[in-house]
Every structure is written in C-alpha cells, then in structure tokens.
Amino acid sequence: QLQLQESGPGLVKPSETLSLTCTVSGGSISSSSYYWGWIRQPPGKGLEWIGTIYYSGSTYYNPSLKSRVTISVDTSKNQFSLKLSSVAAADSAVYYCARRPYYGGYSFDSWGQGTLVTVSS
Amino acid sequence: QSALTQPPSASGSPGQSVTISCTGTSSDVGGYNYVSWYQQHPGKAPKLMISEVSERPSGVPDRFSGSKSGNTASLTVSGLQAEDEADYYCSSYAGSYNLVFGGGTKLTVL
Numbered sequence: 282q283l284q285l286q287e288s289g290p291g292l293v294k295p296s297e298t299l300s301l302t303c304t305v306s307g308g309s310i311s312s313s314s315y316y317w318g319w320i321r322q323p324p325g326k327g328l329e330w331i332g333t334i335y336y337s338g339s340t341y342y343n344p345s346l347k348s349r350v351t352i353s354v355d356t357s358k359n360q361f362s363l364k365l366s367s368v369a370a371a372d373s374a375v376y377y378c379a380r381r382p383y384y385g386g387y388s389f390d391s392w393g394q395g396t397l398v399t400v401s402s
Numbered sequence: 403q404s405a406l407t408q409p410p411s412a413s414g415s416p417g418q419s420v421t422i423s424c425t426g427t428s429s430d431v432g433g434y435n436y437v438s439w440y441q442q443h444p445g446k447a448p449k450l451m452i453s454e455v456s457e458r459p460s461g462v463p464d465r466f467s468g469s470k471s472g473n474t475a476s477l478t479v480s481g482l483q484a485e486d487e488a489d490y491y492c493s494s495y496a497g498s499y500n501l502v503f504g505g506g507t508k509l510t511v512l
Contacts, residue, residue, distance in 0.1 A: 328491050330502070377447055387438065389438075390450045
C-alpha cells in the first residue's frame, strides 16, 4: 500500500528557506504513471497547489509562488523535496505531499498526513 | 489565477441530498473536464472523492456524484450520513500545467 510521509523542520525563521522532504513507500517514485506534488493549507484556510514534479525532473509551479519554489526528486531514495525561499508568516501552513496519476485528470489520489510548518522568529 | 468560488457552508439532514457548487471561469472549470472534489475531515489529509468532473475512484460510495455546467461544477451527496460531515474542496486544471482549488465548503449533517 502506497504511503507518503512528509518530514522537515516545524519552525522556520522569516526570510529563511523552508525545506521539506516526502518519502514514498509501497511504490516507486520512478514510475512513469505518476506525478508527485506539494499542496499547502494555512490554519483554518483552504488548499493551495504549490507545484508538481515528474520522475524525470520536469517541474510545474504555481505562478504565484514560482519565484520562490524549487521541487526536486531523488529517485535513488524514493523521495521528492520542496524548497520555499524567503518565507514569511503567510507561508505558515500544513504542507502535504501527494501523488497525481499521469492519466487522472489532475487529481491527487494519495496524500501524506501533512506536516505543520510555522514561520516565526 | 484566482481561487474557485464555493459556498462557505452547506447542510442537510440524514438521508437528504445536498449539492455543493464550485464556480470558476472559462479558463479553468469551463475550459476543461478536469474538476476534482476532495473530502477533508478535521485534522486529516484530503481524500479524493471525484476526478474528471464525475469519475468516482474505487472505494468512494456511489452516494457521491459530480457534474458540470458551463463554468460551474457541482458535487452532490445523496442519502446524507453522519460521516459525510466534513470540508469539501473542488479543484480544476487552469491551463499551462496550473491547478487551482476552491475555498472549501463546510458540510454539516443536521
């Protein structure tokens, strides 16, 4: 059974870089059948798509975050990662990693449990 | 790209049907048959309920159905049950590999 697990610091200082990793188990991140993505949710608010990556390294980012976001993949470790630079309080959120089937209509069909990241000095 | 518009709340009694709307533009909802719906219980990760406007993933009860007309998509929950009480989010492909979510609707089972 596929499992996704986010990991990384729960507290990041303003202006620094947020770094998170998603470890995939029960399936291969190198499968051509899936994309892998990051979605966030500020406390008490809605979901926001951050970006998506394919195992080949092709990336797609939310235009509103594009200048600050980098998503990368490490197939040897079955992981993909998120870096968000120059963070501010507005970037405080639960960050989810998720899987998106290649032929799934841009839906995320499997999600990690999420990890809360707080931006504060 | 702007967030899709959903009503903040919806409600219904057990056994009744409720419909939640998701309004976008011709650049997202109206332009593609790539609308998805997610259910999220408090403190939990979202769960995919509907993809590609009306497709139900394996394991999702057939009480959940999706449709679209013009720039508005809808999720209908029939035969409401207590466990259906949750937040519901729509999402749509918005072109150029972009994805946009709705603001969410809190469904209350009275």
